[in-house]
Amino acid sequence: MEIIQAILIVALAFWMVLDQQGFVITTWFPSIIGMIAGFIMGDVPTAMVIAGTFQLMALGVANIGGSSVPNYGLATLVGIYVAIRTTGDIENAKAIALAVGVPVGMLGIQLDVLGKILNSYVSHAAQKALNEGKFAKMNRIFWIGPLIFGLTTAIPTLLCVIFGDKIVKVLLDVVPKWFTDGLSIAGSMLPVVGIALLLQFMPVKKYLTMLLIGFVISAYLGLPILGIAILGFAFAYYFFTQKMNSTPAAAAAGNGNTSVEGDEFDE
Amino acid sequence: MSNAEPATNNVTKRDIRAAAIRYMFMACNTFNYENQQAPAVVFGLNKVLRKIHKKDEDYKASLNNHFNYFNTTTWMANLLLGASVAMEQKDGIQSKDAVQAFKTGMMGPLAGVGDTLVWVLYPTIMGSIAGYMGLQGNPTGAIIWLLLNIVFFFFRIKLFDVGHTSGLKLITALGDRLNIFTEAASIMGLTVVGALIPAVVKMNIQLKYQTGEVTLPIQTEILDKIMPALLPAVLTLVVYKLIGSKKLSLTNIIFLIIALALVCSYFGILGV
Structure with a gap:
């Protein structure tokens, strides 16, 4: 059961970036990703609390014009997985999700930039195939693009799924209560970042x-x-x-x- | 152009829909810093363009043209690409320069309005509702959002078709209306954002003011009496000014808030 959940979470990580950049149905917005992750993990209420926290942080963070932004969907996904694996208490879960999710989400910026750099080669290779008259080959080359982007989120998720809960379990034993409380408090304050950022555009x-x-x-x-x-x-x-x-x-x-x-x- | 004439007729509704779905899937999934969404345009249109351009040389020229830089809100691109296909159907490969000029001319204005509507206002309104319900453990908002996305998915397929049949005239006329629509959506967005500040930003002062026998909890007896959600309002203003001043990056502001929360938790100033 745990293996199946882990596989589904990684698959969701792979899919979410493709959908956000393409069909825009499940998107990578924390609320929707959190809900799906909640169903996978069998704990929708906890997942929604974590997703809600990240969703409100993410308000106003729009990846428009090809800019790279923190991947709050990725943060939500790994946050939910690790939190539900390690604790049953909602306040603790929020603190853990924040501690794991924020750094991974920030890493998402670098990985996104890397994906866009690598895709230059995909474009060149496809255009070369076109000019050589190999039309079917050109079509196949295009599929490398989504593969690259899918991996930019699936790989960090896989690492969190394998190592995340073990590391967090060890840490929880040594980390004092004021620290996890502090992270929970931060979780209640951080939506302000999304709101304030949004107000800049509006x-x-x-x-x-x-x-x-x-x-x-x-x-x-x-x-x-x-x-x-x-x-x-x-x-x-x-x-x-x-x-x-x-x-x-x-x-x-x-x-x-x-x-x-x-x-x-x-x- | 004799060979372009019969080609016009064998492009079916199904081809148009397939092109729309192909482009929508790829959209930004081949995004790169050189020609941005162009590979996705080629991927989306290559089947339908093969039907239009029978000669290999024409086909290559047309696709090479679509390999040129392209970037706009992907939802709006459906309109542009639908119209582009119509132009190539009508004039064959001779429309190449017109297609290019049309695409580059329209992608800026459409992105301006489209990004605001699709990537700022829509996620703000739905994100506020879904995020707020989420904090109470309730997935209803997220489900509504998901369903709306599905509705928009079909709407966007339709947009490609609209672009294909009504073409250039409509797209230019749409501009004015969309601007007013964006303003109206901003009004709704700001009302929701104003409501969000007290609803989701929470700060609880744990300190008590003590004189002799009397203890006065600062949060409930002093701050809340002045104004509910006073601290969240002040915090919003401070962070708003901080972001505006551009002295700190967003990442640094996030870590600063986490540090502040940890310090306040350690000294018992703020509670969960």
Whole structure:
């Protein structure tokens, strides 16, 4: 059973980078990866707490334009595996996942850069095959690309699966309580990094009102996030319809493709 | 161009869908620093282009053209590539330069809007909801996110088809609308982010203020009375300014927070 779980976790690590860079269905976002890892490990609640912590840290971390970012999905995956293998207590699990996951996730940056460098050779080889008229060979060469990227996450996961829980078990015996408590506290503070980073990209100054409204409703009234998201959607919808009516040029241009745009509203 | 004419007719809906799925699978999986997504474009289109360009020389020229630098939001690329296929179907290999100009001209503007929508706002809104529910051990948010991704997957296949049938005109017209859409999504995003600060950032001061007989827990009796979630709000502002100042890298800020938490835990200032 443990072997099967280990194999599935490594396979998920291999798949998640391919999906994030391709189909974008299971993605490598911590929440979804954490849920799948939770099902594999047979402990969804613990996995979701760990995944939630990393998900909130990862907010605002977008790998756009070919930039390399810490791989929080990888951090979540190895964090969950090692934590569930070593402890049954949720607070401890969070601390362990953070201690194992953060460094591995950071390592993800270097591995991603390496993968992109190696893929230059794949591109060259494929184009060479094309010009030699070997079209089938060209097609086969392309598959090396996803293989490289899959390995950039599967290899570190494999190492954590083999050695991670043994090392952590030994460490837990010698590490004092204030230290694991401290990591748990850090886990509750770290979402701030994702939030603050996100605010750099967003028009905060222009729409400070919305930020404050969200804060007040959450802090003073304690409304759940989903409810506040619906409220935010209400504001956004009002803005969108008003703006579309007041810019006739855009409205006219838009008439032709209402059906296309309509789908995106489901979000 | 006599040989290009019959080729136009044997490209079926199925070929278009297959090209869309092939590109979507490869997208950034052959990403490199030289021509970025170009190999994925070649991989995606090579079957359908073989049907269009019967002559080996035309086929090679067309694919070599697609080996040129390409990078945009992969979701949006479906529109561009669908339109590119339509152009090559119509004018054969003579469309080569037009295809190249169209792709390079549109990929910047589409990436600007697309990256914001697809890689910043969508993960922010879904990540906030799923992450918040996750902290309570609840996978519902993650399941909703997964289902939405599946819906978007089919929507993106459709986008390729839309690009193929309506072509250039539509893509240029879409620009204005998408900008307003992005603004609206930012409004929703900021409301959610504002709510996240008190909901997920937790700091509990353990110290008590003591005078004679009276002990006053600082957290519940002083800080919470001033404003709920006062410390998380201050911490957010500090980290926001730190990132903005660019004096510390993100990695260093993360390790700094972990160090701060460890020190506060050791001295009993902050508790779990």
